Amino acid sequence: MKENVRRRDDRTTGHVREAIRKELAADRSGEVDTPETKPADGRPIIELQDVSLAFDVPIIENISLTAKESETIAIVGESGTGKSTILKLMLRLLLPDRGCVLIGGEDITHLSFEEALKVRQKMGMVFQGAALFDSLTVFENVAYPVREHTDLREDEIEERVRQKLQLVDLEPDEVVDKLPSELSGGMRKRVGIARGMANDPEVMLYDEPTSGLDPLTTGTIARLILKLQRELGVTSIVVSHDIRSVFRMATRVALLHDHHIVFSGTPEEMSAAEDPYIRDFLGGA
């Protein structure tokens, strides 16, 4: 009986992996724009070196991860494995108990709060719920980082905001005066991306960019992230549960399990992996 269940599970996992392989093959053939999955040979932009963090219980242990210029790294894993924690460490919203976090070669764990604010200006972050300021309009949300950190004139700010909204496939005239509460989930995510991109950061961090969205909008957001990577060459870190989107967007995938990175490689390498946990993870995805 157990043997039958195991065989059925294996068959299901095999089907899913086969589907992912086919999807990737279709993507490569030009149906959908995909990133280069060759290992990037640019300079390291983000490095985590033997990073550990615990809040009463261990969250992550001895994590090492490097994101090179123009790379898109996806961090995947079960809920509660510390994926979002890694993003917060990169932003220095959290400090590791051990190890170093280097941004552009600079260890940010020793920086003061004010110095950390300056480092964060090089990065754009897209939150799971978009985290738009609900008392501000779409225009004011996207203009916020520009007003905070540049001396641009009002007309230049407006031009920048319109340009960023167009970049995320939003029609500026239709959305600039709306409040976040008047937008759909997908539009909120796009405005979040536009706000993250407002000051042309070197690094974009995405926390579950496709969660809570319908399949069509999920595909749109995934293509959008891919487009930004292609057109602007920003280094991106994507935390996601959505394996299909991850395989479309990422040049490399890191799988977190039991506080450690148990796999790091290209999407093709991951889909071909024989490790039982990876097979289970992809099968359940």
Add this chain to the structure above:
Amino acid sequence: MSELILRLNAQAKSSVLSIQEYFTLAWNSLRFIFARPFYTQDVIQQMDEIGVKSLGIVLLTGLFTGMVLALQSSVQLQTFGASMYLGRLVAGSMIRELGPVLAGLMVAGRVGSGIAAQLGSMKVTEQIDALNTLGTDPIKKLATPRVLAALIMVPVLTIINDLVGIFGGNIIARFMVGLPTSLYWRTVWEQIASGGFTFRYIPNDFVQGLTKPLVFGAIISITACFFGLRTTGGTEGVGSATTKTVVTSSILILIVDYFLTQLLLSVLQSP
């Protein structure tokens, strides 16, 4: 037994840490008043929120407190044939004590809860994290404008509360006690002058009556920002932060009022 000690130890550490965080927030909020960038627009918006929108509740509180104070006092004063001192009693009570404390409690209830709920919602929807990632210090952007606005507007509301309260006393004195208005206002001024003056021209009653709301304004705004910015646990956490803000700031106002009164009375000795 050892588990109980460990738990008490953890509780004590957590309490000390919270107090430390409270005073760190207070220091940073006040320090950033003088640090660039200045969020002038936010300060004006908060002054409107804290001051102008609290005007109705403060006017009502002041008017009826002054009236009931005059009504109750008139009964006692009539017993001793001292009704003419009604103005002194109402003015002294309103300016030194009731005005600042009642305005403080009203603002704590209306504004403190609002600030805690707003910042708490921002915290649970990651908007505070978003500010951080956009390179903005949330204390400078959110706490400092609220603290500065409260420091300005709570004393202004207290002055209005005092004036309306004394005017309410005048209504009772004129129409229910039969005291001439001119006599009422003369005794009001006698009360103000009898307390002595600071720097020759500033009545000590005014110094006392305006120092308190300044401190209460700081207590209300800092307490609200403190509980708002450390909100966790979704909407339930927001509700909890709001309740804690109103309870803590109200209790702090009453306790600090006592010690402040003792201090001010010893410093501002009448000649």
